[in-house]
Amino acid sequence: MIKITFPDGAVKEYQEGISAYQIAESLSPRLADDVLSSSVNGKIYDLDRPINADSTLKLHKWDDPEAKETFWHSSSHLMAEAIKALYPNVKFGIGPAIENGFYYDIDLEGKQLVEADLKAIEDKMLEFARSKEKFVRQDVSKAEALEVFSEKGETFKCELINDLQDGTISFYTNGSFTDLCRGPHLRDTSAIKAVKLLSIAGAYWRGDEHNKQLTRIYGITFPKKSMLDEYLQMLEEAKKRDHRKIGKEMELFAFSQRVGMGLPLWLPKGTDLRMRLENFLRKVQKRYGYVQVITPHIGQKDLYVTSGHWAKYGADSFRPISTPQEGEEYLLKPMNCPHHCEIYRLKPRSYRDLPLRLAEFGTVYRYEQSGELHGLTRVRSFTQDDAHLFCRQDQIKEEFCKVIDIVLYIFKTLKFEEYTAQISLRDPDNKTKYIGSDENWAKAEAAIVEAAKEKGLPTVVELGEAAFYGPKLDFMVKDALGRSWQLGTIQVDYNLPERFDLEYIGSDDKKHRPVMIHRAPFGSMERFVAVLLEHTAGRLPLWLIPEQCIVLPISEKFNDYAKKVCELLNNYEIRAFIDDRNETIGKRIRENELKHTPYILVVGEKEESAGSVSIRKQGGESLGSMTVEEFSQFIKQEVKKELE
């Protein structure tokens, strides 16, 4: 007998070799129907795989991420089976579950697959799903695995097998399709009731563009048809929140082919919004002891040779700008740090001067490949809310904590409740690709981990994701379609101080090397505005929105009064506008509602004689009438509440 411990702490005894599914059956037939996957001793485990020792057991139903992963992983095998049935000559790459669904990379041997072909694959998948094919696990030796797959001509699989440890290799078979796979999988295919293949894309084998490009098919499946319908509905809804659409509707920003791709044009309302965000951050930064600087948009090539960026990124950047003077070359600045380093170098610095916090809303230019550009989230010209903190080694953690405070204050004010903080550390197996001493790296990494822990951030640690010059902490937020975007970033840098030979005089009267911290709480103004628009679906908070209220005169007779109201409100620094078009009041209300204007002020005879405005809140709620002064006080209160 073996002891099985359940998540609630209960312990039950079972026959050795019992499966998770049998245990579920013993608990309740209903549970056995719903359970899709299990974790044994914290590792995801096939429901039918025998359990041979005392273990902890967790049964996963659809709502658990583990269940979805198993479900979608099995679905990718089901898709592979269908594709193999329809196109027998294909070769397979990898086919994992992803956050929303799954994909499989396939070498179609020259055959072109277009979206119209997907329907046939979907139908085949459903056919196999209905025939309730078991997922059968088989442990194999490395030699055996290689033999099986090389016989089939599955060169990609053989490459994978070669990298695996003998004794850890397993196959899974569903129907006539056998795949190299660690598992786990569903018991059989019958749980997959709804299938949708979403798109075809090219993807390079092992993510390397020097390798062969395979065809990647993305899909998603559900245990119920209604869930698929809901999901597709959700995708439609998300499209409505696309910042590119909202930005166009609200006239915030635009692109022009003639100006150039990826070069955003900020329109008057967008500029207004952006400046308000910048001022908001300027105020916060001032409280935290930052000083503002302004540096040029170009710099001599030598500046970037010194910083090391020319060697590392020069080939993939905008080409140098040459001048009438022979041999003179300038680069569009791809970052602000080298300029700031030069400011640091202007005079001898004392340990008493540190930390020196230089901030700049610095516009930078980076050459992104054309296919990479995406609205405001990925552009070729953008403005970082940049700052560089020059500090002593022993100040790193405190400075880090303060930056985290700023980021959290911004997130709180703008109601970004869902974010993760990604700590990117060195790849411990490949330390050579990083600049800086082992000792310094270790110290910096420890400081970041401690600071994140102290601030209670929801963190994930990614090994090997660090920049070449230092570890970093990134704040990731999701857009309308669930894609993750990096916003705020904090990075330690031991490299630039070295390269620019930065120093300070310590209390010991000796020269020391300062540490540099790069940080940008918004990330970039462009990306931040994009994510903010998707997050709020264009319903920006009152303190930020370009048009806080709109004044509607009932008829032409009251245009003068409406103008007066508007001017008065503007004097109170309230962003009020007037809509005196020759349209019915009903139409003007409708259109301003559709624009999500927070307050609509209607003025007619009653209001003019009382010196008041009649207030309609966005959505239709009436707030009665107030004098112009009362209303301006009211708006100020509301704004104050938002910024608390």
Add this chain to the structure above:
RNA sequence: GCCGACGUAGCUCAGUUGGUCAGAGCAGCUGAUUUGUAAUCAGCAGGUCGUGGGUUCGACUCCCUCCAUCGGCUCCA
């Protein structure tokens, strides 16, 4: 850059198997109307149907090139 999708007025979209198919709504302009909380009425104007080739008696419709946009991949200081 690569794989796939798409490209008709400023915007959102119709346009059946190639033959009055160049259309609608909104926006714009002109006029009427002077409005009390989600669409007043009438008229006018707007497009070499992304570009350049080709097939055809005839192409928005079929084929090819290129360009742009969109979904991915690679990359992201």
